[in-house]
Amino acid sequence: MDIMAEEDIYTKDGKVTIRGDPADKTKTGNWKACRFILGNEGCEMLAFYGMGANLVNYLKIRLNQGSVAASNNVTNWSGTCYITPLIGAFLADSYLGRYWTIAIFLVVYVLGMTLLTLSASVPGLKPSCENDKCHPSTSQTAACFVALYLIALGVGGIKPCVSSFGADQFDETDEAERKKKSSFFTWFYLSINIGALIASSVLVWIQMNVGWGWGFGIPAVAVAIAMVFFLSGTRLYRIQKPGGSPLRRIAQVIVASFRKMNVEVPADKTHLHETADAECTIKGSRKLEHTDELQFFDKAAVEIPTDNIRGNPDPWCLCTVTQVEELKSIVRLLPVWASGIVFSMVYSQMSTMFVIQGNTLDQHMGPHFKIPSASLSLFNTLSGIFWAPVYDRVIVPYARKYTGRERGFSQLQRMGIGLVISIFSMVVAGVLEVIRLAIVKRNNYYDLEYIPMTIFWQVPQYFLVGCAEVFTFVGQLEFFYDQAPDAIRSLCSALSLTTVALGNYLSTLLVTIVTKVTTQNGKLGWIPDNLNRGHLDYFYWLLAILSLINFLVFLWIAKWYTYKKAIGVAH
Structure with a gap:
């Protein structure tokens, strides 16, 4: 009995401490380790969204780019942020392990944020502006993009590893810890949204009203704090040994x-x-x-x-x-992975077309305060903050009574619900644009900068995207972690993140094709610089139709999916 009791204090899934000793359940892992991971993620997301949520406006204002060029540059950069995780994941699973991969790439992230701050604030590096018109040189534009893609590289080592590293703190062979792991993904997503909430409200306002130097400097400090948070929990972490290439x-x-x-x-x-x-x-x-x-x-x-x-x-x-079976697991994941690309394309509209649409609306709150259009993404964040605990504490227990499943819904069902909600988000955005253009036409407001229509009419579309995220993105995070073999979990997490990358690239491609096709024969097209003379609503209808087709395909994929079964112990 004493021997058994001694064996039971160690995890049975092969995890070790930072020193290489077997992980003691009583001293490592679980929620006491996760608080450092969640703190790290909250600060890192504050930095990422604080810099990325309003990036389209920075490119338009400081780098003097048009709506289509700025939108495409943002989606290309954002897409790269979700492709580079394949590099970080490969290093983590093959050689470094998740802990050291996160620690090393956090340093790269800090360097990128520092350079971006300098490019927006230091004379010579920042573009010269007069009469609200900026004239960036080639070298100044290059410095900005070098910083952005250095950040993308830093993100690549963190994104595929942090959620998996947090889930590693729970022993899958222990039923009680396995239940806690399921809740971890929901609270992990909540920490992302808390960081994003501060970013989309406070930081966006600072960027538009105080200055871009402060607006990018604060995120740079946040990344440094994220690194301190992560390293502070080192002695409590359970670490999965890398399994080779x-x-x-x-x-x-x-x-x-x-x-x-x-x-x-x-x-x-x-x-x-x-x-x-x-x-x-x-x-x-x-x-x-x-x-x-x-x-x-x-x-x-x-x-x-x-x-x-x-x-x-x-x-x-x-x-x-x-x-x-390791190879089979990846092949089985690919159709589910592909179904997330269109959803990610819808999600990418928050930082591009939603912002550009918001730029045409009345942004005033009272006589003296003006809310930046990019700050409306805080309603997406509030939606996530609202729905994450509601799902975990209300919906799951209620659904468990009827489905008999431990999680209430299967991960694929959860993802499917999010796909349906995303269709409605595009429909709502399209309806708003129809109403906005009707006001323009009725009052001949074609050359008016701001339509006398409050920007808060955009709140429903942001709120619906946030709700869809809680179901689809969180379900996808948990699904790819659970269905990945132990030794390639970072790689499969990175694979799930590439749906966001390809969604952004697909958005760029779609905008480019739509612009080229609809601007023939002297027409302005669907998405001109002056949206009052365009038809952004047609673009939203196109996204809604693509989302519906994607959902129908997803139903067929989910019906035939076979779940993996792990046996034995790890060493």
């Missing part, structure tokens, strides 16, 4: 499968190759049960005499069932 293991399965293209897979799958002991050969990972889908890859685990010609199996000829 996942790309190498995946390549081995593919090569072995094609080498054995003519080999028949036995009907009895217990004859497929796997290690005899309970531990997996992949460091830090548990074994995976065989699944019947994608049987072509099972050929890699069929043992033939030539596999052991030198005494030990050639990993490019013979792979374990777990290694094969």
Whole structure:
């Protein structure tokens, strides 16, 4: 009994402390470690949104770019922020581990934010302006974009690792801790929104009314505080050991499968190759049960005499069932991943078209205070802050009674609900634009800078996008963590983040195509610099239709998805 009790104090999923010792459940992990991770994420998101939420206006005002150019530059940069996580994830899973990846890339992040602040505040680096017109030089524009893409690199090491690192603080083999892990993703999202709330309200106001130097300097300080938060919890963290290059293991399965293209897979799958002991050969990972889908890859685990010609199996000829299932898990995730791209394209409108639309509306609150159009994103944030705890504390317990599931809804159901809500957000945005253009036409306001219509009519579309986020993005975070094999969780988290990148790039492509197609024969097009003479509502209808098609495809994908099953213990 004493031996069992001593064994039970350690996690059974292969986690260790920063010193490499087995992780003690009573001294490490759980919520006592997560408070540092949540604090880090809140400050980091304050910086990210504080700099990114109003970036389209900075490019228009200080770098003298048009609406389409500024919008596309923002979506391209934002897209890059969600592509670079593939670099951070690969380093984390293969060599560094999540802890050291986060720590190193936080330093890069601080350097990027510092350079951006200098480019907006130091004479010579910042563009010269007179009579509300700025004249940036090529070198000044270059300094700004170098800083932005240095930030994108820093973000790349943090985004794929922080949510997974937080979830690592809970032992999946312990039922009580597993339930807490499910709640962690909701509270993780809440911390993101608290940071974003301050960014979209206070920081955006500072940028538009005090100055861009202060507006970017405060986010730079916030990133430094985020680094202090993260490092302060070091002794409490449970750390997943890196399992070696996942790309190498995946390549081995593919090569072995094609080498054995003519080999028949036995009907009895217990004859497929796997290690005899309970531990997996992949460091830090548990074994995976065989699944019947994608049987072509099972050929890699069929043992033939030539596999052991030198005494030990050639990993490019013979792979374990777990290694094969690791590849299958990624392939099964890809259709779900693809369904998130259109949602991310809708989400990207908050920092582009919503802001540009808001620029045409009356931004006054009383006779002396003017709210920047980018600050309306705080209603998206408030929506997230409202719905995150409501979902966790009200909706889940209520749904649990009817579904019998521990989480109330499955992760795929949760994502599907968010996709439906996102359709309505585009419909509402389109309806507002129809009303706005009707006022313009009725009163001949075509050349009026601000339409006498309060900007707060945009609140419903921001609120709906925030609600959709709580369901889709949080569900996606948890889904990709749960369905990823232990040794490639950072990579799969990065994969989920690339939907945001591709959504931004797709938005850029769509805006470019729409602009080119609709501006032929001397027409101004749907999205001219003067929106009063355009048809932004048509663009919103297009997004709503694409979102509906995407949801119908998602329903078919979800119906056929097979969940992974982990067995054994990690080492």
